[in-house]
Amino acid sequence: MSEQRTVRIDVGGMTCANCAATIEDAVSDLDGAAATANYATDEATVEYDPEHVSLSEVFDAVESAGYDPIAETVTVGITGMTCANCSATIEDAVGGLPGVVSVDANYATDEATVRYAPSVTTREEIDDAVEDAGYEPIRDEGDDDGESAKDAARAAELRRQRRLTLFGAALAAPLLAMLALELFAPGTLPEELPGTGLPLGWVAFALATPVQVVLGREFYVNSYKALVVNRRANMDVLIALGSSTAYGYSVIALLGVLPRAGLYFDTAALILVFITLGNYLEARSKSQAGEAIRSLLELEADTATVIHEDGTEEEVPVDEIAVGDRLKVRPGERVPTDGVVREGESAVDESMVTGESVPVRKEPGDEVIGSTVNENGVLVVEATKVGEETAIQQIVKRVKEAQSRQPEIQNLADRISAYFVPAVIANALLWGAVWYVAPEALAGLVSALPLWGLAAGGPAAVGVTEFAVLVFASAVLIACPCALGLATPAATMVGTSIGAQHGVLFEGGDVLERVRDTDAVVFDKTGTLTRGEMTLTDAVPISPAPDGAVPAGEDELEPTDEAERAAGAEYAEGLGDATERLLAAAATAERGSEHPIAEAVVAGARERGVEPAELQVLQNVSGKGIRARTEHGTVVVGKPELLREEEVAPEPGLERMRELESEGKTAMLVALDGELLGVLAVADEVRESAVTAVEALHERGIVVHMITGDNERTARAVADRVGIEPGNVRAGVLPEDKADAVEAIQSDGSRAMMVGDGINDAPALAAAFVGVAIGSGTDVAIEAADVTLMRSDPEDVVKAINVSEGTLAKIKQNLFWALGYNTAMIPLASLGLLQPALAAAAMAFSSVSVLANSMAFRSYDPDERYRLLRRFR
Template sequence: MSDQRTVRIDIGGMTCANCAATIEDAVSDIDGVGEVSANYATDEATVAYDPERVSVSAVFDAVESAGYDPIAETVTVGITGMTCANCSATIEDAVGGLPGVVSVDANYATDEATVRYAPSVTTREEINGAVEDAGYEPIRDDGTSDGGESAKDAARAAELQRQRRLTLFGAALSAPLLAMLVLELFAPGTLSEEIPGTGLHIGWVAFALATPVQVVLGREFYENSYKALVVNRRANMDVLIALGSSTAYGYSVIALLGVLPQAGLYFDTAALILVFITLGNYLEARSKSQAGEAIRSLLELEAETATVVRDDGTEEDVPLEDVTAGDRLKVRPGERIPTDGVVREGESAVDESMVTGESVPVSKEAGDEVIGSTVNENGVLVIEATKVGEETAIQQIVQRVKEAQSRQPDIQRVADRISAYFVPAVIANALLWGAVWFLAPETLAGVVTALPLWGLAAGGPAAVGVTEFAVLVFASAVLIACPCALGLATPAATMVGTSIGAQHGVLFEGGDVLERVKEVDTVVFDKTGTLTEGEMHLTDARPVTPAADGAVAGEEGDERDSEEGGVAPEAAEYDDATERLLAAAATAEGGSEHPIAEAVVAGARERGVEPGDLQVLQNVSGKGIRARTEHGTVVVGKPELLREEDVDPDPALDAMRELETEGKTAMLVAADGELLGVLAVADEVRESAVDAVAALRDRGIVVHMITGDNERTARAVAEQVGIDPDNVRAGVLPEDKADAVESIQADGSRAMMVGDGVNDAPALASAFVGVAIGSGTDVAIEAADVTLMRSDPFDVVKAINVSEGTLAKIKQNLFWALGYNTAMIPLASLGLLQPVLAAGAMAFSSVSVLANSLLFRAYDPDERYRLFGRLR
């Protein structure tokens, strides 16, 4: 191999020498990889590879595919100086060429690059150096700049002010030039007259006004063009602007010096081109700032101080950054909760709308979790801080939104590929038509003079001369093209779309995920905790009574009074059987943390039965539990588990079926080989689940349900929420859910799996889109593509609506950007637009794309359902 490189990768997950051999085999199979040495003792691998044939990213992917964890860091670098999508591509090439860099995604709309790299090979400073070598300025953010602003925000504000000053400076000098242009239109020849007493004509005044504009405003375009062409060997938008402006200015200087005595002067054109473009850059920077406002507004929600309750009962106000996990904080009515925590004292309603999108205040009492930055409505709360700093929900939300904005949809790649070839094609086109107008002016003029816009072309070659008109066509043709509009079309809309999602409690992993969600045609819900509340309650305890010849007693052993008003002897036996059933089950389940087990224990205690001593507990996957207790050997679970213990479940099966038909989860209980009875727990269906399923079906989306529960219970829940019974898969073990999702997708369906993000992680990863639904305090769920801050299945519909709305906005932007170029380039090439109009149209194109994206901020993903009465 030629130009071989060596990279050292730290790897987690190796446990023996066989692991090292597995990694070596996996990486060695890649074409372009030479010697591979994995060392179990040092947890690292050294890989020799040919960068022309294989990337570091491919090596990392191979290690991950082998089941190990290559250690990489991800850093976001703020960058100033990017002017179009070609700049993004230049930075990606420059940083991506560093050894140890796994991936680079430079985003022109957010003025930053997200870099994933191996810290054992590449450093942050080397990344910054690569950005500088490419001709751009990295923002070295060491936390905050003076005044508490982040370095990136400070740099963006400074850039905004700089563009504003440049625009005002250029406008002040160009205003007289514009007046002179108007005067020339009404009194041709005015600029050729002499200035009294000087022997110089008025054109020198235009030169004096235009030259500072050319130097001050044009400087960055010339510098950027040099870097683009000479350093990076890639043409960008700055090259087009520099060509157009310098052509008009240079031609005018030559004419002023008398080399072309009959030629006109275009100093006004040269200056106004730069002023229009700079104004466009200012408006563009301002729009970018507004597009990213959602993130800053989220951070502004954080409290600045917290009231810490000390061990001696005293209270002290401290800065938020001084709060540590375990501190007790007092939150008064109307104050923001400083950080994530658990309520220890007090009761109140908390407004969580700014974080979860939940408009109704949520009641909180001791033991409930609270989210930092939410507002305590009434009552005093004392909370114990559980997450602080970057671990809080609000910080995780901000990080997720930033990551989502840095990962662009696949549709952006099309625009990037177009932009890469666009500028050279525009220059070639301008040269071609400039030459054609110079060589065959009369022939071409005869074709285009009949067009309705001919009047904008300064009268054509006959009016201004062949050479002059060819120069004008060239300048117009290079100025009219706008690759920056193409570069902004997708990221600007993605920024707004991900922000809208965050405001409504929907967090997308990336812009690519935002694009995929719209393509979903099947939604697969996990039942427990997703369609249902996820909180089981013991509803029935039905013992098997020998007095009834093995029959199962009525619900909870309904007490039957004697004629004297007391409890009949058979009822007393019945109560003893119920107590024995509850005591045996609660004792066995007391060692399990499963929701059903907790419901049984809590239900027994509510009925005055305390669990006894548990000696040994064994979970039988998918069937139940087996335990050794003071009540003997107890089994709780499905009929097949009892049969394995030589217990006949038949006497209780009718009651079990009856309970399951009601949508309850029923289980049999036996002790020392004796059937004791059947227990049932129920998980209430979420009120919004019915609306969510109806809304999805209205869209034509097929809805499935997967559950580990039995068939009858599953079908009962499906009937309540409106899911077709044929789309219900019951009795599915947690480890088999991924297979179930894959089988649903086997016919080409694009499935969205919605689960709790814990035991559903494999299924979430297998689905076309994985959606984790859960608590607002736990948003970093790695397996999910989308995280819903609320435990509300209707937010699945919101996610689809946000995706649909964002993609529609992206397509509008791309249609405008491509349509603009498709229409304007031919007009300029045919001589139908003057350079000043071309420059103005170019600036307008970028600003209009950003403005269209900003209009999207008013989008409400709930609105269509409010109109149709779906939302209560």
């Protein structure tokens, strides 16, 4: 029977006893869990059986009930991991702590991401658990030079592996020379070292023993920890077995215990040198893979020029900037932090953050992103975000989080790795025993193979026992679980970095995988396919013409007599007054709203010389319009159904409204004190890149949909311009109904990607298979989205799919190589076709090749295909 655990967690959001009861009920619904919540202390005491329910499920239950269990997430740098089994060991060790909610150790990035309840477990206990498992946590946050502790540890490890490799190579070089002479010029080696009388066997022992002690020490220590402390075999066990078998057998033979037995000191030394060289190249590749993040951080400015209230200027370190400070940015300087332009005009190069290749024009009121470069003109910027809140810091945070969450395909590698090392050892013992028991039968079967004899000339040449030992050592060494463990995280690390460099931020490696699997893309219209910058285009008053008058534009016939001419002039003058009245009423009502349409109406009225009056009360009617009490009276602006609710007949304006909507404009009716005043229309320009994006998605066979709260005619006009099929347009959808619309699209099994602004569209983003938030450059921490696009450009949706496809292709290449390597090499070693030294070299090469394949992916350009597409459009 498993032991019950009791933990106390802090919970936010409780306001009364009912809240406490809700939490207790939610936890009690879990099998094997119960809770006692206290809203006065904002705590819950949870008792649970870890065999039936995890702490993560408890936290999820509390969150689902609408409350906030307090947890912290920390990334722990770790040195000493050598394969995926090491990652699993750390996850088991840290996950066993009572307050740990989840833990994800990543062998490729040398770190573990841990979510834990600080009221139960401390960071120090997490570090201790890592250390107790046999690995070294990086406890310090940084050093005096400002370099991160993780980067410092990685650099130190790189130097250590280089020193070990050079030391081992220096001693192994004479052994390699002797081996080459023996292989290619048999009989030329003397039995003794010339001039010393020292047998060559003892010379080989003297050269190989320091290698065994210095290079082999960490493999033996790590093997002991893996087998004795953690009861789990890892790659170090295979290396220790292979090298110690060759070395131990040679020592026994040198002492005369095994007459006529050969010496394999060269093999024992070369095994360790090749593996250490592989570790060095692996550490070097890991360091290069993290360069994208480091290069982003290096873009940050070191100092800033602060303008004080008295007009004086002072240069200060960037970390001393406070929100609200005014900063002067001269041409060629980096913008110190996120902010808003208050004075000046310039072009700013944002390519390093958003991927936008063309400098963006900035003027007062525009947002700027920290670390971007001011091209020309002096800007005065007011700081709005500093420190860890800046866009570039958020980007780095998102990329690191993405790299810690692996795709589902990684589960395959993890499942294989869990059983791989024991299976390899069992296989080596089996074939070693078979060669010892039936050498002649096996030799007869495999002697026809072209590689026969590479191990040592077969049992007939070296003896049955010796050949069986060689087969065991080779079969152990040839297997490489590290290549399998590196295949997915190495490619994911590069793929997420490529995305960040091109303004595409993935929430995690699992999201990176899902993006490729989408077969439908759902665009929100306003601000996504269109620019989201509304302008007032039409103001049409509804006023009956006096008898005999001919309203302009309604009839091309000239008036036939003086009476008709006079009536027409009077009507035209009245029409001007009616337009002013229409604009004044609408602008006054809309001035209290922050909606883009409202802002366009107010701005358009002022451009026409009409100033809004005082607004008294404003009521927003979701999806229909607004009601307002103003100096002019009660104003209603919106759709026909809203006017009908106010007992205003919309029919006189419907004809003109339909005409405007057929032009792709958004039209609305305006009424004052029960009287219909007229029709207003605003337009939102369609993005040119939206056409290319939709075309590119169609080329891939992806179905494109559009959802909008706009009316049917306006929606269809925009859809027609960008190339979306009329049947895939959903118009008049209220914000709260967008999630239902997305679910309806997915009801036939489609995997939909919803693309929206991340605020009004949050429920729809969460409901979609993949949620994509189009950002504004500075707002990159959108919780509801799986992917954030730094630019407001629908073409970046295609870019995200390209990065996803490229990364998954690279992962599959890596897995194919890792699995194919073992599939081919283990049988060769088991059949006695490889020497142990060659097996060790092949083992090291397999890991390096997987990393090299991932590093080659760094040059991938997700834009290239669509540059060609735009060229030929």
